[in-house]
Amino acid sequence: MSRRLKKVAERILSALGCPDETELSITIVGDRSIRRVNREYLAKDRPTNVISFSQQEGDCGLAPDMLGDVIISAETSAREAELGGMQPFERLCFLLMHGILHLCGYDHERSGETEAARMEKKEAEIFRILKKEGLLSPAGS
DSSP, rough: OOHHHHHHHHHHHHTOOOOTTTTTEEEEEEHHHHHHHHHHHHOOOOOSSSSEEEEHHHHHOTTTTTTEEEEEEEHHHHHHHHHHTOOOOHHHHHHHHHHHHHTOOOSSSSSHHHHHHHHHHHHHHHHHHHHHHTSSSSOOO
């Protein structure tokens, strides 16, 4: 699965116009681990589906090509897939895309309805690309 997820990440970055040299860290964890991260860094004592940490914010640009980190809970993702009638890999890819969009400056939480709508539109656009190119198919590409 890691090779398939890497292909999806590369396609998402490409669709967003990121340079080929862009680096991204993807970590898949369980609910207990993501809850710990959520509590420690975001002061929310509960598991969540995805958390992103940008490496482009602040004054110290450690590595200009390093976009950031995306942490996804496999357990939450699987539950959400089942509830939403999605394939588990498809939901995992959606959460990866959501996290990458946050790293690229999209925000649905703090910037109001206009920005939330902009992010949703971009999610739909990229998700259509991933589906069209067969990157979300159960067998993989």
